[in-house]
Each structure stands twice: as structure tokens, then as C-alpha cells.
Amino acid sequence: MGTELKIAPAYRDSHLPLYQEVIAGDPVPAPALLREYSEIDVPVARVSRDEYRSPAFAALEEERMWPRVWQFACREEQIPEVGDCVVYESPGASFIIMRSAEDDIRAYYNSCLHRGMKLCAGDTSVTKLSCPFHGFTWNLDGTLAHVPSRWDFPGLKDADMNLPQARVGRWQGFVFINRDHDAPPLEDYLGHLPGHFADWSYADKYLATVIKKTVDANWKTAVEAFLESYHLAGIHAQALPFGGDASTQYDVWADDPHVTRFLEPTGVMSDQLPRALSEQEILNAALSVVFAGTEPPQLEDGMKARHYMAAGMRAAMSDADGVDYSAMSDAEAADAVQYSVFPNMIIFRSLGYPYVYRFLPVRGDVNRATFEFLIFKPKPKDGGMVPEVNVVDLGEDDTFASAGVLPPWHGEIYDQDVYGLRQCQAGMRDGGDRDILYSAYQEVRIRHLHQTLARYLSDDPADTPGRAQA
Ligand code: FES
Ligand SMILES: [Fe+2]
Structure with a gap:
């Protein structure tokens, strides 16, 4: 009798497949690093809302955390x-x-x-x-x-x-x-990242565009909105038929205080919809959002919506980049494979999301942050010079959709996030003193961020992650 591979927390209760079950049926199989699952206990269930709104807490971060992180x-x-x-x-x-x-x-x-x-x-x-x-x-x-x-x-x-x-x-x-000359070297700090990006190198890509937007949210509020898919129903309801929120896998690793990831499948319905959708219905809904106005094809027998979407993404990106992506796995082509680097960086390993985000506090205003959205392109094969980065500075009333550099449905998603961030921060700021509560699994990456932050803010330098113990 073999031991069954653990692929979900024991308390999960959803009729929808897990990420590992989703990709097990893919015609173009996922690489080994996407077939791994890692779960550790992160006890931080509640934090004071002052962590998000108090100038004194921001000052502590500036004194103890920012000077010691990469x-x-x-x-x-x-x-x-x-x-x-x-x-x-x-x-x-x-x-x-x-x-x-x-x-x-x-x-x-x-x-x-x-x-x-x-x-x-x-x-x-x-x-x-x-x-x-x-x-x-x-x-x-x-x-x-x-x-x-x-x-x-x-x-x-x-x-x-x-x-x-x-x-x-x-x-x-x-x-x-x-700034810390005693901090661990970058390659140690980055934990699982170098291994997981060995075959997906950003060294072969160049920064083509940066969209800058000041958001009305603490920098952590902003980062955290991108660490979970749980808010799909509330903020991005148009993606419920295909956004895979309930099937998303969240990975945190023992001995990796700085890196986490999620694997969010495409073409899988949410468990917050009242009834099961057929694969054809999933595809129709997805295409109406992603390529508004295109007539969805009839899915062949046995073909799943996500397989059709992965093939479409490979073809579209091969055209756009002049690179042959035909052998790429469905998971890498269609899903959101996304990593965070403590404290403020998010990096994708996904064909359809050639994106990196950086979030920084706005000086003197704990309720605001800058959100820099970086878009990458493959470097020219001849090794020639790459064009200078195109900086798109969005003003207060400018939207991601209006920037004209993202696929329109991505623009809409990020505008929804910007709205959600503002409302979340305003609520945290003005909503009394009850602690903020995090879910056990879908928000485990947020728990992890606060666990690592607490270690940096600790009075005892021995708590600092990666610091050689005295
Ligand atoms: S030369 Fe730099 S402040 Fe005087
Ligand atoms: Fe979002």
C-alpha cells in the first residue's frame, strides 16, 4: 500500500478539484516543480489593524524591517x-x-x-x-x-x-x-525561487513597461490582495466561471521565510457558483471575458476548457513574442503561477502573465502605497540592445484599463483590485479596533508574511530570518 501524496489541508471541504487533480488531466503535463505541494502550520490567525494604519507601526517597519531585507x-x-x-x-x-x-x-x-x-x-x-x-x-x-x-x-x-x-x-x-551587512546572501534569502525559475529565466527577458499607480492602501494591504484568490467572488465576479479560486494551491515551505507561491488554475469554476457548469459553459464564459466578441468554438469530446485556453495562449504568445511555445505545459501556459518575495515583490512564472509587481510605502502616509506593475518581453535572440523601458504614470483618476498596455480584461481586473484596496484600507482605518482575521489555508501566504514581519520587528536580533544564530 503506497502512501498517498498530500495535496490539501485535512480540513478542506470543497467539492471542486484540487490544483494537483486539475493538472493531472492536462494533455501537456506540468513540470515537476508544479506537481509539488507544501503546507506548514503558520499560527498567525489575527493581527491588530494598527499594523495597517498606525504611523508608529510604519516607523517600526522603517527602523527594523526595511533596512534588513533584500x-x-x-x-x-x-x-x-x-x-x-x-x-x-x-x-x-x-x-x-x-x-x-x-x-x-x-x-x-x-x-x-x-x-x-x-x-x-x-x-x-x-x-x-x-x-x-x-x-x-x-x-x-x-x-x-x-x-x-x-x-x-x-x-x-x-x-x-x-x-x-x-x-x-x-x-x-x-x-x-x-543595507544590512550581516544579512544572509541574496541566493539564500531567495529560498525556493532560484530553483523554481531555473527553467524560466528572467535573464532572457527585459523590462518593457512599468505602470505606476499610487493606491489608497497600506503597502501590506496592497501586497496581500495579490496573495490570495479568495476575493474572486467579491471583487472579480466576472471570473467566477473560470478563475479557479477554490482549486488554487497555496505553498509555504519550512525554512523559507521569504518566498511563498500560489498555483491558480484557469478554466475551473468557482465553488461559489450555485450549480456545476459544463466545460462548454466554462469556455464560453471565459472567452466572453478574455476575448469579448469572439464566437466560442464547440469543444471536442473530452477536451476541457482549460486545454483549449492553454492552446490559445501558446499560439497568441508565440505570435506576439516570435518564440515557439508549442511544447509548453498547459499549466505554465494558462495558469497563474505566482511567487512572492518578502516583503514587497511578486513575480509570475506564467506565459500569460509576464509580470512582476513591487509595492512601496508612500512616505509619511501609512494609508497609501505605490504599486509598480512591470511587464516583461523576451530579449531579442540576436543579443541586440533592448528598448528603454516605457514608463506609464497613472494619475489619481487614470485606470489600468486606460493605460492601453495590458490586455483589456487584465486592465479591468487590476482596476477592480485598486477599488478593493481603497475600500479595504478605508474600512480598516475607520472601522474600530477588532483584530484582522486570516483564513487558515487560502490566506496562509498572508499569515506567513506577518510571521516573517514579526520576526524582523522583534527586539531580539536572533529572531531575524536567516541571521546566523549567536
Ligand atoms: S557639496 Fe554636497 S552638500 Fe555641499
Ligand atoms: Fe484581485
């Missing part, structure tokens, strides 16, 4: 030439991410060692870093190059005037920084 700062292709700089405004500290040599990237604190002026006001390209206030100047390697009226600083030593740096880590074209 943060995605920019992409390497944003700084292709020596001297290229991106300014990354991290909570509580501004950085110049600079290509200081052909294969060296530095993160300098964006502040002059004379009287503190910002050295760079925005992204730029320099041969030396010269302060706009009085002209102190540094070489690209951070050594002091020039002090106007040097005689006026008697005793000043060049050796004491190197620009301070944060650590830089690079993974698949993503440049990360960390």
Missing part, C-alpha cells in the same frame, strides 16, 4: 552602460544604483558627505558623481575625486570620504540591495 531595486537592463544610474527610493533611504564598471553594480547612499544633499535627483548617466550643491565629486568607484576649495577642509582625508554603500545582489537581471 529589496528589488531595478533591472540590469535599466543601467546598460558604465555610469548609468537608477535612483531607488527605499523606505527610509535613497540609493543610486549605478553600473560602476562593465560587470560591477553599486548601491550608493544618495546623499553627499558634505552637507547631505541628494547626489542624484533622478535616473541619469554620469562620468563622475558631482553634488549639485557645492560640487564635491566622486569617481564611479566611490572614491573622492574633487573638493572645491579643498584648503577649507583642513585635515580631510580621501580615505574617509568614500561613498557609503549598501550590498548589491543580482539574480536573473534583477538588482537587489540590502
Whole structure:
């Protein structure tokens, strides 16, 4: 008698298939890493709503968490030439991410060692870093190059005037920084991520577009709305016939405090619908949302809606990218395979969602955050230069749908999320003092985020994830 592979929590009670059951019937099978399931007990069931609305809590995050985590700062292709700089405004500290040599990237604190002026006001390209206030100047390697009226600083030593740096880590074209020189290396911090993206490299992709939107929500409210599919019925009801919320798999791993994932199947109905839908009904509903106006085909006997949709996605993306995706698994082609990196990054491993998100607090306003939505494209095969990133800055009244860079139905989904975030934050802010409650399974990634956050905020540095125990 073999032991049955565990693929759901024991207390799950739904008549709909689990993710592993869904993909087991796929004609183009999923790779091994999608056939894994991991569940651990994350006890955090309730947190104070002050975590989302109190300036004092935000200040604690800025003091204890942000300075000790690896943060995605920019992409390497944003700084292709020596001297290229991106300014990354991290909570509580501004950085110049600079290509200081052909294969060296530095993160300098964006502040002059004379009287503190910002050295760079925005992204730029320099041969030396010269302060706009009085002209102190540094070489690209951070050594002091020039002090106007040097005689006026008697005793000043060049050796004491190197620009301070944060650590830089690079993974698949993503440049990360960390202010904590005792933190674990980036490759340890990223836990399951490098292994799971070994065959899905973002190094082969370039950042084509960034949509920036200020949302009326704490940065955690914003991240968390993308860590669960449970809100499908409330916020994205149009996707109930095919969005797979009840069949979504949520993975958290022991000894991986920074990375979680969900596997959300496409072409599977929700258990919040009153009756079972046929595969044909699922397909009709999906196509009416995804490709409004197209006449849905009659599904052949035995073909499921998700298989039709996966084939459609492979064909559409092969056309768009000029890359042959015909051998890609149905799961990778059609589903939302999505990972989070603590604290504020979300990254997809899905053909139809070539997306990464970053969320950052808005300084001085605990009820707002910036939501940066990054869209990637495959790099040209000839290794040629990639175009400069197209930045779409959405104003207060601008919508994702109006940005014109996403498939229309994705635009609609994200606009619904922005609305949901605003209402959620407003309710948390103005709704009294009862604690916030998280579900056991569908919100386990949110529990996990708060568990890791609590470890960073702890008085005891030994609680910090990944820190060598004394
Ligand atoms: S503040 Fe930078 S040179 Fe004076
Ligand atoms: Fe959503």
C-alpha cells in the first residue's frame, strides 16, 4: 500500500478539484516543480489593524524591517552602460544604483558627505558623481575625486570620504540591495525561487513597461490582495466561471521565510457558483471575458476548457513574442503561477502573465502605497540592445484599463483590485479596533508574511530570518 501524496489541508471541504487533480488531466503535463505541494502550520490567525494604519507601526517597519531585507531595486537592463544610474527610493533611504564598471553594480547612499544633499535627483548617466550643491565629486568607484576649495577642509582625508554603500545582489537581471551587512546572501534569502525559475529565466527577458499607480492602501494591504484568490467572488465576479479560486494551491515551505507561491488554475469554476457548469459553459464564459466578441468554438469530446485556453495562449504568445511555445505545459501556459518575495515583490512564472509587481510605502502616509506593475518581453535572440523601458504614470483618476498596455480584461481586473484596496484600507482605518482575521489555508501566504514581519520587528536580533544564530 503506497502512501498517498498530500495535496490539501485535512480540513478542506470543497467539492471542486484540487490544483494537483486539475493538472493531472492536462494533455501537456506540468513540470515537476508544479506537481509539488507544501503546507506548514503558520499560527498567525489575527493581527491588530494598527499594523495597517498606525504611523508608529510604519516607523517600526522603517527602523527594523526595511533596512534588513533584500529589496528589488531595478533591472540590469535599466543601467546598460558604465555610469548609468537608477535612483531607488527605499523606505527610509535613497540609493543610486549605478553600473560602476562593465560587470560591477553599486548601491550608493544618495546623499553627499558634505552637507547631505541628494547626489542624484533622478535616473541619469554620469562620468563622475558631482553634488549639485557645492560640487564635491566622486569617481564611479566611490572614491573622492574633487573638493572645491579643498584648503577649507583642513585635515580631510580621501580615505574617509568614500561613498557609503549598501550590498548589491543580482539574480536573473534583477538588482537587489540590502543595507544590512550581516544579512544572509541574496541566493539564500531567495529560498525556493532560484530553483523554481531555473527553467524560466528572467535573464532572457527585459523590462518593457512599468505602470505606476499610487493606491489608497497600506503597502501590506496592497501586497496581500495579490496573495490570495479568495476575493474572486467579491471583487472579480466576472471570473467566477473560470478563475479557479477554490482549486488554487497555496505553498509555504519550512525554512523559507521569504518566498511563498500560489498555483491558480484557469478554466475551473468557482465553488461559489450555485450549480456545476459544463466545460462548454466554462469556455464560453471565459472567452466572453478574455476575448469579448469572439464566437466560442464547440469543444471536442473530452477536451476541457482549460486545454483549449492553454492552446490559445501558446499560439497568441508565440505570435506576439516570435518564440515557439508549442511544447509548453498547459499549466505554465494558462495558469497563474505566482511567487512572492518578502516583503514587497511578486513575480509570475506564467506565459500569460509576464509580470512582476513591487509595492512601496508612500512616505509619511501609512494609508497609501505605490504599486509598480512591470511587464516583461523576451530579449531579442540576436543579443541586440533592448528598448528603454516605457514608463506609464497613472494619475489619481487614470485606470489600468486606460493605460492601453495590458490586455483589456487584465486592465479591468487590476482596476477592480485598486477599488478593493481603497475600500479595504478605508474600512480598516475607520472601522474600530477588532483584530484582522486570516483564513487558515487560502490566506496562509498572508499569515506567513506577518510571521516573517514579526520576526524582523522583534527586539531580539536572533529572531531575524536567516541571521546566523549567536
Ligand atoms: S552638500 Fe554636497 S557639496 Fe555641499
Ligand atoms: Fe484581485
